[in-house]
Amino acid sequence: MSDLVAIVYQTEAKAEKVRQRLLRLQKEYLISLGDAVIAVKTDSGNIKLNQLVNTTAIGAATGSFWGLLIGIIFLNPIIGVALGAASGALGGALTDFGIDDAFMKELSTTLEPGNAALFVLIKNMTADKVLKEIKDAGGIVLKTSLDETKEQILRDALAKAAQPLTGEQPQGAASS
Structure with missing residues (x-):
C-alpha cells in the first residue's frame, strides 16, 4: 500500500x-515513488500543478505512432498521424x-x-536514509497517510531544519 x-x-x-x-534516491533504490507533483498557488489564487508525468504529451506521441501506422496501411499517413496525435493527446489529457x-x-x-506543496505518493522507502536526505530543506507537513508515529518523526525532522514559511502553519496543516 502506498503512503501520501x-x-x-x-x-x-x-x-x-x-x-x-x-x-535521485529512487535511482539508488532507497525510495519507490508512485507520483511526485508540485502544486503552486499563484498570486491570483489559482493552483498550478507541475506533474512528474505529462500524460497529454505521452498520449500524443503514442497516438501519432499508431496513427502513422494505420495511415500507412490506408495510404494516407499524414492524416493518420494528425488524427492519432489528436486522439492520443485527448486521451492523455483525460487520464x-x-x-x-x-x-x-x-x-x-x-x-x-x-x-508550493510537494505531493509524493510513496510505494516503499528506507525511511531513515530518505529523511536524512530531505530534512535540511525544511517544510511544513500539510497532510500524510502515515501512521501517527512516522508522521511525528517527519514533522520533527523538518521543523528542526526549516525556518517558518510565514510565521504560522497553513490552515489544515495539522490534519492527517
Whole structure:
C-alpha cells in the first residue's frame, strides 16, 4: 500500500529541489515513488500543478505512432498521424495518473500565494536514509497517510531544519 505525503515549501524552486533529491534516491533504490507533483498557488489564487508525468504529451506521441501506422496501411499517413496525435493527446489529457488532481488542488487552496506543496505518493522507502536526505530543506507537513508515529518523526525532522514559511502553519496543516 502506498503512503501520501504533502509538504509545503516557501517556493516552487525549493519544492522542485526536494523532488529532484527524491528522484535521485529512487535511482539508488532507497525510495519507490508512485507520483511526485508540485502544486503552486499563484498570486491570483489559482493552483498550478507541475506533474512528474505529462500524460497529454505521452498520449500524443503514442497516438501519432499508431496513427502513422494505420495511415500507412490506408495510404494516407499524414492524416493518420494528425488524427492519432489528436486522439492520443485527448486521451492523455483525460487520464489522471497517480495522485488525484482534484484532491491536490483542494488541499492547495490553504497555501499562501507563492508557496508550493510537494505531493509524493510513496510505494516503499528506507525511511531513515530518505529523511536524512530531505530534512535540511525544511517544510511544513500539510497532510500524510502515515501512521501517527512516522508522521511525528517527519514533522520533527523538518521543523528542526526549516525556518517558518510565514510565521504560522497553513490552515489544515495539522490534519492527517
